[in-house]
Amino acid sequence: MASSTATLPSKMKAWTYSEYGKSSDVLKLDSDVVVPQLNDDQVLVKVVAAGINPVDFKRMLGMFKEFDSPLPIIPGFDVAGVVVKVGSQVKKFKEGDEVYGDIIEKAMDQPKQFGTIAEYTAVEEKLLAFKPKNLSFVEAAGLPLAIETAYGGLERCEFSAGKSILVLGGAGGVGTMIIQLAKHVYGASKIAATSSTGKLDLLKSLGADLPIDYTKENFEYLPEKFDVVYDTVGQCDKAVKAVKEGGRVVTIIGAVIPPAFIYIITSNGAVLEKLNPFLESGKVKPIIDPKGLFSFSQTREAFAYLETGRVTGKVVISIIP
Structure with a gap:
């Protein structure tokens, strides 16, 4: 009743x-x-x-x-x-x-x-x-869906303070959340993220140390490799080339190429409650x-x-x- x-x-x-x-x-x-x-x-x-x-x-x-x-x-x-x-x-x-x-x-x-x-x-x-x-x-x-997807994928790949991350599709719904969570919740040592030319300033404002213009640069050939690559755009084939030996690649869309894994969200209000203090402080927007x-x-x-x-x-x- x-x-x-x-x-x-x-x-x-x-x-x-x-x-x-x-x-x-x-x-x-x-x-x-x-x-x-x-x-x-x-x-x-x-x-x-x-x-x-x-x-x-x-x-x-x-x-x-x-x-x-x-x-x-x-x-x-x-x-x-x-x-x-x-x-x-x-x-x-x-x-x-x-x-x-x-x-x-x-x-x-x-x-x-x-x-x-x-x-x-x-x-x-x-x-x-x-x-x-x-x-x-x-x-x-x-x-909700974007921030819970960002958080769940970071948890699944055991992201933690001092690790570096590359976010593919940093200006999208999930990407904007991954950058902010990696910085303010997890304490990433370095955050790189891809977007088109006009969105690079947004990536910087969100906390990306290395904004990458995917229209001009092939991120997979950068000499620097990352502890975690989080693919939100379906470029798993390139993502796996940008990760360090022993690192983790998480994708939310498209074909999965080992060692990557796909993350599919399970909605949970407790995750939002956990992240509310970061939202209420204005650290995550x-x-x-x-x-x-x-x-x-x-x-x-x-x-x-x-x-x-x-x-x-x-x-x-x-x-x-």
């Missing part, structure tokens, strides 16, 4: 797709979606903002359909919003709490049918954390693309922009203006 003092609507607006394909072809705004029912361990979140990630449009294209949940699907993993109802076993959150998180525990194993690009979403308590007080809902919505904030009605445009592959940091949809 779930409890609530407020009277909640039975229907809501949400963006959905009923077949796989390009976002511009299949994504539709539906004003007659049933507000999700809660399980005992879930809270109902009134969505203020939702971050979108490449996994959203890849899923929409049908790349994961053999282990997807049934259609129709509401896309969206990342959420920031306000708790409006709690399940009977929920201990941590109450109505009115401002929360954020990646609502899909395992992206590659029957991901939730109903995501976050909707007025309400139901999510397990364990996947959420309190929103950092200094961040807006839009900023918080751009964090969300990076939203300068053109990356879209209104709920512009969800198709938001996906079109994300699909260009030119995004700096994150794209976020503001559900409540």
